[in-house]
Amino acid sequence: MKTAPVRKSAPGRRIDPIAQFMQEHDETLVQLSALNKSSRSIAEDGFTADAFRRLHDAVAFVAEEVGFHNKREEEALFPVLERYVEGPTGLMREEHRTLKKEFLRLRKAFGRLELHHESKAAATEVALVARGIVQIMVNHIHKENHILFPLVQKFLTKDALREIARRMTAPGTKI
Numbered sequence: 589m590k591t592a593p594v595r596k597s598a599p600g601r602r603i604d605p606i607a608q609f610m611q612e613h614d615e616t617l618v619q620l621s622a623l624n625k626s627s628r629s630i631a632e633d634g635f636t637a638d639a640f641r642r643l644h645d646a647v648a649f650v651a652e653e654v655g656f657h658n659k660r661e662e663e664a665l666f667p668v669l670e671r672y673v674e675g676p677t678g679l680m681r682e683e684h685r686t687l688k689k690e691f692l693r694l695r696k697a698f699g700r701l702e703l704h705h706e707s708k709a710a711a712t713e714v715a716l717v718a719r720g721i722v723q724i725m726v727n728h729i730h731k732e733n734h735i736l737f738p739l740v741q742k743f744l745t746k747d748a749l750r751e752i753a754r755r756m757t758a759p760g761t762k763i
């Protein structure tokens with residue numbers, strides 16, 4: 589499955605971790621909207637090559653790039669923030685776990701539709717799973733942008749922010 593490109597930071601340039609995560613949220617919201625529209629279009633109006641291509645790209649982005657984004661939050665951001673405040677990250681981790689399961693369901697449902705383009709049941713399943721993901725994810729992004737990230741900006745020192753940036757660009761971490 590082809591993946592939409594992820595913007596890379598210039599080598600040696602220090603990234604602002606929160607700006608980076610927020611930019612990824614913006615890209616995710618665009619893809620979630622495409623996921624919702626294309627899956628509904630196929631479920632309600634029937635298969636078209638154009639809607640299927642848009643659905644394919646949105647599923648690839650959501651299942652791969654968003655999964656990776658969530659993993660980086662867990663590995664680079666949350667452990668540092670948890671030294672200052674406990675609690676909010678617990679809920680975010682729980683939602684990531686739920687989303688991971690839903691991304692797998694989405695891939696499977698999409699796989700069935702890929703094999704059976706005319707299957708109404710497969711199209712309905714994709715649209716249903718997609719709708720659930722969009723609801724959870726839009727809410728999750730809202731909480732991170734408006735609650736979690738302001739906490740980071742309020743409590744974390746410049747050194748802590750630099751540590752997050754380092755963890756995000758550590759060898760073996762794909763950015």
Ligand SMILES: [Fe+2]
Pocket residue numbers: 658661680684728732
């Ligand atoms: Fe998250």
Ligand SMILES: [Fe+2]
Pocket residue numbers: 609613657658661729732
């Ligand atoms: Fe996020």
